[in-house]
Amino acid sequence: MGLPDTANTKENGTRRLPASGAWAKSAREDARARLAAVGMPVRRDEYWKYTRPDTLVADAAAPAAVFDHAGEVPLYDTIDRLKIVFVDGVFDAAASDPLELAGVEIERLEQAGQADIHWAKDVYGVLETRGQDPVLRQLATLNTAYAPDGVLIRVTGQAAKPVSLIYRHEDETSDAMLHHVIRLEPGADLTLLENGPSAARFNKVMEVDVGDGAAFHHVRAQGRDHERRAVTHVFARLGKESTFKSFTMTVNGRLTRNECVIEFTGDDAVAHVAGAAMGDGDFHHDDTVFVTHDAVNCESRQVFKKVLRNGATGVFQGKILVKAGAQKTDGYQKSQSLLLDDDAQFFAKPELEIYADDVACSHGSTSGAIDEEALFYLRSRGVPEILATDLLVLAFLADAIEEIENEEIADDITARLDAWLQRHRS
Amino acid sequence: MLKINNLQVKLEEEDKQILKGVDLEVPAGAVHAIMGPNGSGKSTLSYVLSGRDGYEVTGGGASLDGADLLELEPEERAAAGLFLAFQYPVEIPGVGNMTFLRTAVNAQRKARGEDEMSAAEFLKFIRAKAKDLKIDADMLKRPVNVGFSGGEKKRNEILQMAMLEPKMCILDETDSGLDVDAMKLVSEGVNALRDEGRSFLVITHYQRLLDHIKPDVVHIMAAGRIVKTGGPELALEVEHNGYADILAELA
Numbered sequence: 001m002g003l004p005d006t007a008n009t010k011e012n013g014t015r016r017l018p019a020s021g022a023w024a025k026s027a028r029e030d031a032r033a034r035l036a037a038v039g040m041p042v043r044r045d046e047y048w049k050y051t052r053p054d055t056l057v058a059d060a061a062a063p064a065a066v067f068d069h070a071g072e073v074p075l076y077d078t079i080d081r082l083k084i085v086f087v088d089g090v091f092d093a094a095a096s097d098p099l100e101l102a103g104v105e106i107e108r109l110e111q112a113g114q115a116d117i118h119w120a121k122d123v124y125g126v127l128e129t130r131g132q133d134p135v136l137r138q139l140a141t142l143n144t145a146y147a148p149d150g151v152l153i154r155v156t157g158q159a160a161k162p163v164s165l166i167y168r169h170e171d172e173t174s175d176a177m178l179h180h181v182i183r184l185e186p187g188a189d190l191t192l193l194e195n196g197p198s199a200a201r202f203n204k205v206m207e208v209d210v211g212d213g214a215a216f217h218h219v220r221a222q223g224r225d226h227e228r229r230a231v232t233h234v235f236a237r238l239g240k241e242s243t244f245k246s247f248t249m250t251v252n253g254r255l256t257r258n259e260c261v262i263e264f265t266g267d268d269a270v271a272h273v274a275g276a277a278m279g280d281g282d283f284h285h286d287d288t289v290f291v292t293h294d295a296v297n298c299e300s301r302q303v304f305k306k307v308l309r310n311g312a313t314g315v316f317q318g319k320i321l322v323k324a325g326a327q328k329t330d331g332y333q334k335s336q337s338l339l340l341d342d343d344a345q346f347f348a349k350p351e352l353e354i355y356a357d358d359v360a361c362s363h364g365s366t367s368g369a370i371d372e373e374a375l376f377y378l379r380s381r382g383v384p385e386i387l388a389t390d391l392l393v394l395a396f397l398a399d400a401i402e403e404i405e406n407e408e409i410a411d412d413i414t415a416r417l418d419a420w421l422q423r424h425r426s
Numbered sequence: 427m428l429k430i431n432n433l434q435v436k437l438e439e440e441d442k443q444i445l446k447g448v449d450l451e452v453p454a455g456a457v458h459a460i461m462g463p464n465g466s467g468k469s470t471l472s473y474v475l476s477g478r479d480g481y482e483v484t485g486g487g488a489s490l491d492g493a494d495l496l497e498l499e500p501e502e503r504a505a506a507g508l509f510l511a512f513q514y515p516v517e518i519p520g521v522g523n524m525t526f527l528r529t530a531v532n533a534q535r536k537a538r539g540e541d542e543m544s545a546a547e548f549l550k551f552i553r554a555k556a557k558d559l560k561i562d563a564d565m566l567k568r569p570v571n572v573g574f575s576g577g578e579k580k581r582n583e584i585l586q587m588a589m590l591e592p593k594m595c596i597l598d599e600t601d602s603g604l605d606v607d608a609m610k611l612v613s614e615g616v617n618a619l620r621d622e623g624r625s626f627l628v629i630t631h632y633q634r635l636l637d638h639i640k641p642d643v644v645h646i647m648a649a650g651r652i653v654k655t656g657g658p659e660l661a662l663e664v665e666h667n668g669y670a671d672i673l674a675e676l677a
């Protein structure tokens with residue numbers, strides 16, 4: 001265990017499936033076959049119009065310098081949590097806590113994947129497969145086939161504390177894949193924290209099956225390494241009266257594509273996805289979200305904010321699909337960017353597709369500069385221009401950050417965003 | 427205190443002269459009022475003095491206690507003691523009123539080389555001032571001016587003035603939108619700040635405010651100039667006869 005090449009799914013340039021027991025073998029072989037049938041995404045694909053897939057699909061990861069945090073206090077430091085550490089995609093037992101937590105069963109895919117029978121069979125690759133229609137997400141299929149490790153979490157009650165996945169990056173050329181499966185049994189409750197860049201190139205899939213009346217809270221921060229690239233997918237299926245809340249902070253990173261695919265299958269459920277991204281210079285950030293309402297009286301809310309400067313690019317592709325019969329759907333989508341100079345760019349493609357008549361759906365996408373009136377008002381009260389600008393940037397991000405329920409975590413995230421602003425003043 | 431000397435201002439974007447040579451001097455401790463028809467340039471004067479973008483000074487100047495105001499950034503003017511209560515206070519979603527005020531108070535203190543106020547000190551200070559102006563805790567927590575009624579916005583301006591303790595206060599139509607009781611409250615707030623070291627320039631359309639805040643001198647501004655200066659009786663004259671007589675006198 002722990003050899004560096006565990007994270008590397010290739011041998012002599014060709015990928016090989018990780019050693020698997022029966023359940024994982026069938027899921028992985030199925031994914032490999034599906035992938036062989038459709039191929040990898042290419043630049044002319046409509047779904048990749050604003051983000052070039054080439055570096056994500058290339059055989060090797062482009063190297064990425066390791067970011068020096070120089071003694072900074074780690075994120076979530078004050079939160080009592082169960083830590084699971086991966087270094088360049090390889091589980092680090094010494095740095096991790098024992099995988100034991102009241103109300104929760106935690107296993108690693110690498111080990112559980114050797115078994116012939118496992119509960120994860122009903123979720124692993126299953127939600128990912130459901131998420132392939134109507135738009136292909138081949139990088140997730142690739143992950144289902146080849147990811148050698150990840151965590152399998154089954155939550156049976158109220159988790160005694162948050163589970164915290166920490167992704168360290170130490171090797172400049174690492175190319176990591178992780179696949180997590182989280183199943184919340186009816187009425188269960190889990191907070192999952194994630195942070196860190198993980199690798200020079202990171203492909204991560206997380207499938208979350210939220211049972212009836214269960215609640216899943218997710219906060220992640222993607223790591224400050226400037227040159228890292230990441231493609232991540234979250235596939236969530238929501239049962240009756242369940243709750244799903246996910247917030248992502250992204251600062252720095254050459255390329256990030258975060259896809260989130262949510263499917264309401266039970267009535268009266270709630271899903272909120274939010275993101276705050278800030279980039280300066282060589283930064284490309286893509287939030288691609290697809291919400292399918294296939295149940296009655298569900299609420300979905302998307303709040304994505306991007307602060308861009310100096311040539312940084314932001315992309316938002318968000319769709320709300322309301323199927324026939326999904327009455328009383330409340331779908332809300334907001335994507336906004338704040339362009340701090342003329343070089344930054346933002347592309348937004350908000351879409352609504354509705355086949356039910358009694359629904360309330362709205363979307364708004366804006367892109368603009370700092371509000372000069374507000375800036376002058378603050379300055380006229382003696383607040384220096386730089387400080388006033390920072391205040392307005394954080395104010396812009398506020399309604400995304402508000403989606404984090406835990407106030408201590410929200411404050412921690414806000415402090416990180418503020419610190420980033422202070423480091424990136426013109 | 428405030429000296430404005432033949433100030434001429436045009437719009438930066440357009441070839442439109444708005445102030446055509448304003449002369450005005452407000453000594454320390456004095457209260458001066460400016461009245462004048464809509465569009466005569468009163469708000470423009472207050473904006474130019476506080477450093478808003480979009481204007482070009484084409485002649486003349488303005489100073490505060492000898493310091494050339496026009497050379498300073500807006501925040502430096504504030505730190506030097508200038509305060510403008512806006513005719514239209516700006517809404518700032520996402521910035522809490524409290525955070526805003528604490529940032530402003532401490533930024534000014536820092537600029538003047540004073541110690542910053544601790545969170546506890548600040549809280550005590552703001553609670554006392556807010557109480558005087560009947561501003562409730564909820565309004566302090568809400569984002570700056572967002573969802574405030576017209577009158578609440580004006581009271582919030584006076585709260586900021588009370589917190590920042592400037593020496594030169596310009597009030598641009600602070601009375602508009604206020605009900606009778608709020609007008610009294612705001613006037614009391616202003617009067618409480620009257621001090622021999624502090625001056626006021628009160629822009630208004632109505633004599634009513636000047637019943638509460640008694641001016642020493644009243645100026646009439648028309649078409650970008652101060653066209654007449656007198657005592658408090660000038661405001662009464664405007665109240666009764668409008669500007670027609672005054673403007674006719676000049677013609």
Ligand SMILES: Nc1ncnc2c1ncn2[C@@H]1O[C@H](COP(=O)(O)OP(=O)(O)OP(=O)(O)O)[C@@H](O)[C@H]1O
Nearest residue numbers: 437444462463464465466467468469470471480513
């Ligand atoms: N940014 C601008 N663009 C175009 N015109 C402007 C601008 N700012 C001021 N003006 C014009 O300058 C003139 C003076 O405006 P100002 O707001 O100073 O008047 P005022 O005396 O304060 O009027 P009121 O009593 O209605 O508040 C007006 O004709 C106004 O339309």
Ligand SMILES: [Mg+2]
Nearest residue numbers: 468469470513
């Ligand atoms: Mg005006």
